[in-house]
Amino acid sequence: MAINDDIEETARTCRANLNYLLPGPDINRRFVSAGVEVSTGTYGPFPTTIRDGRTIREHFSFDQHAFRLLEAPTSIDNFHDTTEVESHYQAEVCAHVKTALGADLVLSQGWMLRTSGAIPKSTNPDTTDEKKPYRHYGGLQPAAGEVHIDTEPSRQPAYAQKLYERARPDGPGFKRFIMTSFWRTFSPGPQDCPLAVCDARSVGGDEGTPNVLWVVDRIPEGEEMFEDMDDGGQLAAAVFRHNPEHRWWYFSSMTRDEALLFKFHDSDRSVGWRVPHSAFWDASFEDSNVRESIECRTIAFFE
Template identity: 50%
Template sequence: MVTLATDDIEQTARQAPALIRYLDEGAFVTRRYVSQGAEINTGDYRDYPAVVRDGMPIRDHFSLDTHGFLIASHETAIADFHDKAAVDAGYQREVEALVAKLTGADKVATQGWMIRTSGDLTARAQEKVEGYVHSGGIQPPAGEAHVDYNVLTGERIAARVYGQAFPDGPGYKRYVCFSLWRTFSPGPQDWPLAVCDGRTVSDAETASNTLFVVDQFPEGDALTAPVEGEDQMTAATIFRHRPEHRWWYFSNMAKDDVLLFKFQDSDHSVTWRCPHTAFHDTSFPDAKIRESIEVRGVAFFE
């Protein structure tokens, strides 16, 4: 963790009050269960008052290897992000080309997409599902400070994606697991995405959060019952509160604004991860329901 200068351009940013949800102190079985239209975590969480700085007026200040995130402009050919066939047909190829341009990566491969909305998903969550797949659907905004992969998960995903997408490739020296995120609802959004300067976090406040994709949520003790080999399963990194964490967002994002941030960079000499979460932005009285689309992928440097 670093101490950032207090007299730089970042100190001029407007600040929005926020509550950021963190894992509480203590030992817990930490798991994330996801199903259609709903997601739940085990463990105890608490909302901490925080400020989220508005980076939009200084948007060109941010860089991927310094902060762990950046904002860029990109005109998409997708007219309607609720048109699943159109998104499947073209959007991931757009993202791959854009991320290659923004990062200088030799190759980029994406892993699917997800729409998130702050609108009411109660009816959707109550629908019975069988064989739920956590991609290409509609989910609520993320509810806590997290990075989608822990180190083991990122390493495995990078190796698998490269092998599948580039079986004849020479191999890679560096990988960056990323998310490319954009809103497509009018601004200002009521639950925008906040991203944390990766220089202000450390391993000391982290825990792994195992992912379980389910058709129906377990109940009671079944939520935390022992699972053999859980330490080898796909897992995110979640965070406990530290006052040093520096949070940012970009207010009034338009459809042509995209936010690129790191889940994991194999090069730890630069900022290699970016905690993130949605927060309720009360600084705009006319905020509107947020709809966004995110694409996960991996950029490879050969």
């Protein structure tokens, strides 16, 4: 799709590698455990131009680009305090998303911390002879390093219906739903490994390969990763092969009172409805800082 927005050509640019899916096995799975994520697919770096939307932030819209940088003040003092985050943050995020999208109902789908720095070994206490099973929700993981979307389109309508009926068993029903990520970095800028998002207008409707998520206590090895498993009953993401038409953006030096809100899936496909994204190493600033961030997934309903 040809995109010709003159104001976008005024943006600062940088070059970085983005990791796209390469030819490989037919089975695509992502195994996640404490502090580590391993995929069966093979990913390779592609040098990419990434534009900095900082100076034109008001240009972006949910209907066209499917992402926006929001002013989103937070009351959280310490994002590493699980109790504080669990008690207050998800309600805070849902309020921001409801305002930004104009939705009738917003539900949180959990949160996750990520960092470009070192991740300490799991400190799950031994309650018996075994450690507690790993729970992905609320964990600390490395920065996501390949081009993906956290949802796979074919599975979302049934999932949305299930969530709505659980939240509003006597509700009037909904005519549209939007799944999003609310992404905030809380370490000082410039960050060394920020998040890049792809303009929805530059992504074809038929792009993306399902990548099934398995949250496990132990990462399988070798042929174990390809054994028969109930992939159809699992959540799945979409991973992407390189497309030179993809148009990438980020917002440099984000502050803790800003948030990048972008769509995983919009049931209205007449507008920008999904955003591939990936972390990348930004060498365009000197003296950059380790990136620490929190992402909160939500689903918004329009009744």
